[in-house]
Amino acid sequence: MLSRRFKILTRPFPLPIKAHYTETLRFPKCALPTLSRPSSQHKYNSRSSKWPGRNAWESFKILFKSSPILMPTALILMVISSGILLWSNKYYSDYIIGAFVKFPEPVAKQLRKALYYTNIELTPSLAIKYYKEALRLAEEHGLDRFSDETIGIKVQIALLFEKCQKYHKAIEVLEAIRNDNLKWLDVVGFKEGWLGKRNKVLQKTVQISVKLGDLYGNQFVLEPELAEERVTWAVEQTLNEQERRERAGIVEDEGPWFDEEQIGAQFETLAHMHEEKNRHYLSAPLFLQALNLSPPKSCHTVILMNNLSTSLAQQLPPSNFPEGPTTREALISNAIAWAEKAVSLANKIQPPERNEECDTGCAVATHNMGEFSEMRGDYKGAENHYKQAAYLAKKIGFKEGLKNSEMALKRIKAIGTT
Structure with a gap:
């Protein structure tokens, strides 16, 4: 009856560049004719290295008048080309190299391929193949199973399934990550030296739970009870952790918790779930x-x-x-x-x-x-x-x-x- 809120890694695989070399051509020297008197129309000023009768702006105006369409087009193309060149260099530096700097090169190589087949040329079978290979190599190179990098690869697989509208597969992957994280959190607890990592894993588990709530509530899944359960858990964990920190005070190396805007977003998500079930008093x-x-x-x-x-x-x-x-x-x-x-x-x-x-x-x-x-x-x-x-x-x-x-x-x- 009433209106409610109206809602709100592309990394190409680098191709090798081959350099091409050509021989330097040498032209024979030509003897210049000796003029007894320089022409009055073509005097060259050796001090300024310019034709005194025609400066660059005048030359430009002459060219513009002779080619009123070609000249502006050429200038526009030059500006666009320069912009593309600068953007390409920044893109390659920031996204192709910078995004994978924390991964060993063999892992990064497989991830570039996986992301190419995820975002550029969507081919789910090849993308999954390279994601799995990246996970295998990550384990071989000693990357922690609960590091941001390893969990990030697994989350990318879930997002790929969601992109292909395989929502149950995406849920399966995220539930597996969540269960592994919860087991790790139970074992580690508040052991000395592990607080920083515990904070990161708990944050990721809360975020994954909110995402699961979104997927369970999807019109192609329709599991509202599970959706509410996951988001409620996320909100409760967020509030419990915030309350614990307020009691204990700032602990060195623990790392920041969710900010107010992020916590508010969790409240809002859960509120909409209750609203859909006409539980407006909640x-x-x-x-x-x-x-x-x-x-x-x-x-x-x-x-x-x-x-x-x-x-x-x-x-x-x-x-x-x-x-x-x-x-x-x-x-x-x-x-x-x-x-x-x-x-x-x-x-x-x-x-x-x-x-x-x-x-x-x-x-x-x-x-x-x-x-x-x-x-x-x-x-x-x-x-x-x-x-x-x-x-x-x-x-x-x-x-x-x-x-x-x-x-x-x-x-x-x-x-x-x-």
Whole structure:
């Protein structure tokens, strides 16, 4: 019924370059004629090394007049060629060499091939072959199974399966990584000297769990219970670890934990899962937690405020809910307040911070205020909000928003005629 948030390694294999050499050609010296008097039209100034009668700019103008199309085209091609040359050098340095600097060369070689057949010429069978060969060579060269590099190769295999829409295979790979990581974490615990590595492995396990939640919730998998279980685990682990660090204080070599924006994203993911099951009494607190961790003057904060308002308006908490019953009128009043805050914030944010989320968020929040007014029986106020939302949606080219607002206006007019 209500609108919610509207969602939001290419490394070619290097080819060998062969140098070609040619012999230097020598031309015979020619005797120059001796002139008794230099021509008045072709005087050469030995000090400035320029023709005094025609400078470079004049020569350029003459060439431009004689070839008004060819000259600009040649200049444009020269600029483009120079840009491509500079970009190619940077690309090769940063992505072809720099991205694999932590791998032994035999492993890096196989990874370049695998990524080529993943991102350039998609051939899953060859990509998998080279990923597996890279893992085998990584083990031979003594790379740690739980290092960022080794786990990264395995994750790339899962992403390849997802790219090929083999979601169950991707889940299988990620679940295997997650289970191995959990076993390692149980064995290592908080042993001295392992805190830094424990931090990295735990972070990766949390991220993999969130990704599993996304895959389980995919329309081609449809395992909502498992999706919720994985994301809930990720959120709980994140909060438990954050609380432990706050109690213990800063520990040397432990490394940083997730920042506030990353933690907020986990809250938001879990909130949407509860929202899809109409458990708005659970999604609202999670949206509020995500909102508290979001930058106060960002367009995504507008989206979170709007999501919170819709969850509040749709709440029907069970009778045994610990916080006790809340009146419907109080919930709608809170929903309107948050929607108004979303619109106010969206109007205050200016470029370059302003982006599409501000525009769509403002239109959606305005539409939702119309729905909240309609819930109260204030059809005149609802109509005004819907008209404003339709205007905003049309102005920014937001077709879905325009369609929803126009349908709402028809509904209001139908109510008025009855």
